[in-house]
Amino acid sequence: MTARTSPKQVRGERLVEKVFASAAAEIARIGHQHISIEEVAARAGVNKTSIYRRWPTPDRLVLDMFERGADANHDPPDTGTLRGDLVSYVRQYEVIRGDPITMAIVRMHAASGFVGELADLLLKITERDRTDVLRMFERGVARGELPRGASPELGYDLVHGALMELTLTRSGEGPEVRAARKVERLVEVILLGLASVAMHEATGKRRSVTPR
């Protein structure tokens, strides 16, 4: 290993990495709307002009950070089975909970703590996520894993709700194996439930209109 670099020598991806880590810590401490370039620079141990050159305002920094984070993490599962896709999707809560930056974003998102360009970006990310999940269900229906009448929209609400539940509340905790098994069982309930409702609705339409 070489000697410790001085602030001015930090460049390129290493600069970005250090600044983002520092910004994330500052966001967690005081909120994204209150961070200052000076404090981010001090915590990162980099020269503040290096930051200003790339990100003229704290808002640009936060926006760029969230945008890159979202793109880097955008890798929707395509395991070959709907069950596999959904298990892998819901299991994201482990990654989210383990990553302070993403966790801070999710919490602020839940708190509606975004305005302007940031709110637009988050809305875009949410919509992309929703589309990803709807596609998983559509592929599953096409492969015959769910009956044709199964509703991807209901599926999304339950799968995304389960992800939020495990991310934002304490119920996802516990020994790793037990938590993994829990995700599998949650997905199983959703899949069997969607299939049963689709079948009941198909039969109900032909048979009767009695309210259930």
Place this chain on the structure above:
Amino acid sequence: MTARTSPKQVRGERLVEKVFASAAAEIARIGHQHISIEEVAARAGVNKTSIYRRWPTPDRLVLDMFERGADANHDPPDTGTLRGDLVSYVRQYEVIRGDPITMAIVRMHAASGFVGELADLLLKITERDRTDVLRMFERGVARGELPRGASPELGYDLVHGALMELTLTRSGEGPEVRAARKVERLVEVILLGLASVAMHEATGKRRSVTPR
């Protein structure tokens, strides 16, 4: 109607109501950790000494407000059927979304914005809510609406996840009738899914151990 009351004349429940409404607006504007008695008093149009007499610090005010809110809203459904209980539970999102105080609490809760006594109170409320839902499922199993092996814990995760989904995201919106029907369908998926998984697990135990 009588003439407008002066700040000093506001007393008792009317004072509490005005102060809580004003505090809720201030919380929504700047966050519960930043509200001041002076600003709450000014917005409520009441004398600040009337507030100090009941609530010596902003923290006491926020705590009392959340505590009363939680107790006033604690009325777990007991409709006679599990389906009815769960539909009524998930449909709470309409009330929560329509009430700025509760919505502010839920959002801050999701954002982990609570420490100390407030965090303890919110944890207590969350646990009480969880127990309420588990009881609904246990009553349902006792009445034969779900097979004995159905898991109330999985049910809670899905039902509470669906409630969060409809409360915190936009997907619960749309014409009232459609939204109500959506809650019924979500509950139906959860109930049929829990029943199917319970039956599969019971059969699977006897039959084979092939991983699903």
